[in-house]
Amino acid sequence: MILLLSTSDxxxxxxxxxxxxxxxxxxxRLDTADLPELLAGVDLVVVRLLGGRRxxxxxxxxxxxxxxxxxxxxxxxxxxxxxMECSTVPGGVCAQAHSYLAEGGPGNLGELYLFLSDTVLLTGFGFTAPAAMPIWGQLAxxxxxxxxxxxxxxVLYYRAHQLSGNTAFVHGLCDA
Structure with a gap:
């Protein structure tokens, strides 16, 4: 089990x-006192923070x-x-994990899971490299x-919303 903690919804x-x-x-939105329960059964943790270590x-x-x-x-x-220097895994693993997250989208997050499972937990699922995603696009x-x-x-909105499928609010704005 991999725990993904990210300040990016x-x-x-x-x-x-x-x-x-x-x-x-x-x-x-997480109290550190709740970490033990959240970590139960977890084999690896990924933390992605906006705003740095602090x-x-x-x-x-x-x-x-x-x-x-x-x-x-x-x-x-x-x-x-x-x-990245805080990580307990090799720097190359961190760099590749960052690429999956920076590209974004469900496909890349799925491959991140497989990549970390194989390279850190040695599971042997197989994975593909991060797929390049468009920097900008148009809402259909x-x-x-x-x-x-x-x-x-x-109406302009973050690419991450498009990649994650979180576009209902954009449609709402356009329909208003």
Whole structure:
């Protein structure tokens, strides 16, 4: 069992729909006193933090003091060397794990699970490299007649929402 703790809810949404058995949590909403229960039966922990080490210092300290391998990553597109250095697995494993998360989407999160299972837990499932995802895109919507008397507004949103399938709010804005 792999525990994914991420301050990025879109990571958690993608992991939830990835057809894997991640246990999930958001450190921003997690009391460190709840960690022992969350860690029961977990073989490996991945922590992805927006805001650096200080974003969840007590939680990191508790995880790193435990017996499980821990992968610690930043939540940005560019790897966070300070956080990766906290990890208890080799740097190459951290770099590859970061690539899966930075690309995002359920497919990459599923492959992250398989990659970590094989390279750290030695399971032998097999995995593929991170799939490059589009940096930007367009939300597929039915064509509508435009009324010259009504303003047209463009709606921009984070790519991570598109990749995780979290677009209902965008459709709501467009329909308003």
């Amino acid at each position: 879109t990571d958690l949404l993608s992991a939830r729909t990835s057809d894997t058995e991640f246990r999930l949590g958001n450190p921003a 974003a969840w210092e007590d939680g990191l300290h508790a995880l790193l003091a435990g017996p499980r391998p821990v992968v610690v990553l930043g939540g940005e597109q560019v790897p966070d060397a300070e956080l 919507r039915p064509a509508r007649e435009l009324d010259d008397n009504v303003p047209v507004v463009g």
